Amino acid sequence: xxxxxxxxxxxxxxxxxxxxxxxxxxxxxxxxxxxxxxxxxxxxxxxxxxxxxxxxxxxxxxxxxxxxxxxxxxxxxxxxxxxxxxxxxxxxxxxxxxxxxxxxxxxxxxxxxxxxxxxxxxxxxxxxxxxxxxxxxxxxxxxxxxxxxxxxxxxxxxxxxxxxxxxxxxxxxxxxxxxxxxxxxxxxxxxxxxxxxxxxxxxxxxxxxxxxxxxxxxxxxxxxxxxxxxxxxxxxxxxxxxxxxxxxxxxxxxxxxxx
Numbered sequence: 299x300x301x302x303x304x305x306x307x308x309x310x311x312x313x314x315x316x317x318x319x320x321x322x323x324x325x326x327x328x329x330x331x332x333x334x335x336x337x338x339x340x341x342x343x344x345x346x347x348x349x350x351x352x353x354x355x356x357x358x359x360x361x362x363x364x365x366x367x368x369x370x371x372x373x374x375x376x377x378x379x380x381x382x383x384x385x386x387x388x389x390x391x392x393x394x395x396x397x398x399x400x401x402x403x404x405x406x407x408x409x410x411x412x413x414x415x416x417x418x419x420x421x422x423x424x425x426x427x428x429x430x431x432x433x434x435x436x437x438x439x440x441x442x443x444x445x446x447x448x449x450x451x452x453x454x455x456x457x458x459x460x461x462x463x464x465x466x467x468x469x470x471x472x473x474x475x476x477x478x479x480x481x482x483x484x485x486x487x488x489x490x491x492x493x494x495x496x497x498x499x500x501x502x503x504x505x506x507x508x509x510x511x512x513x514x515x516x517x518x519x520x521x522x523x524x525x526x527x528x529x530x531x532x533x534x535x536x537x538x539x540x541x542x543x544x545x546x547x548x549x550x551x552x553x554x555x556x557x
Contacts, residue, residue: 306432306439310377311344313427313491314387314449317500321469324495325455327384328464328482339483340466340473342491343384344377344442350409351375359412360421373443374421379408385455385465389424389447390417398423400452423447425508428494428536430487431517444491446508448501470496478544486518486530486548490538497539511537523549 314325326340352372357364364371382388388402393416402411412419424445432439449455456465468476470492476482477489484492498504514536521531529549532538541549 304439306441308347308373308376309345309440309442310347310373310380311342311442311444312377312381312424313342313444313446313495313504314381314385314455315446315495315501315504316449316451316467318467321471322495322498322500322504323467323469324473324492325385325387325449325465325467326473328466339485339488340476341485341488342444343381343387345380345384346440347372347376348379351379356419359417359419361418364421371421374424374445375419377424377443377445378419378421382408387449387453387455388417389420389450391420392416393418398450398453400450402453425505426513427508428491429513429515431515433518433520433530435520442487446495446504448505474542474545477548478542484548487516489541489545489548490532493539493541494537 316323316325325343327343329339329341352368352375356375357371360371360374364374378389382402386402388399388411390399390402390412391397392399398420399415399417401415411417424447426443427446428444429442430444431441455467473482473484473492474489474496477484495504498507514533516532516536516538518530518532520528523529527550
């Protein structure tokens, strides 16, 4: 009798967005080619929830609204920690301050920095955007919560050179074109969230949409396309636009993990 498939690992990822003259941009990193999931792919900063993210000592650093909600708080702590570790952007405030902290240095250890500077994590800046669960047919599975947040203008986002080897500020439309031409590898969940983000003209619009539209859990299933071939299908109520025909190959079963 075969062993049951392992449960998906809880994870958090952040769409850091900013406004520029040519439109909204999102920060993305290229995963290291030796990473065993989404190898070499262009992704949003994020990663697995660590047990330390649920440390009760962090309760007073996350705001009163999250004080009693351990799971929600751990997700947001993980999102902030992973964003800091992967690209050096720290969504936190000095105690008593309204603006975000701006003195974080790449390479600083997250927990030590938060304690040393007596920081409050800016969990309120993370707006729920999406929730995706990897299908059971994929060997390595994640239960990923996506958040969108306005990038602090006075912090420089850079890849860490470890898990990620390159980084770019890019418009969602340009990222979609890069996937279409094959100049960038982008896996299906990231592609779909780029397509949805492309419908917002600026940061304010993206945040407003995220606040108004309920998050619907997406776990892609396999359906038959018009050509009779298997393709990935997601709930219509999740609010995603249809992919252009030029990107239809990403709806194949292989697209969920390899792009």
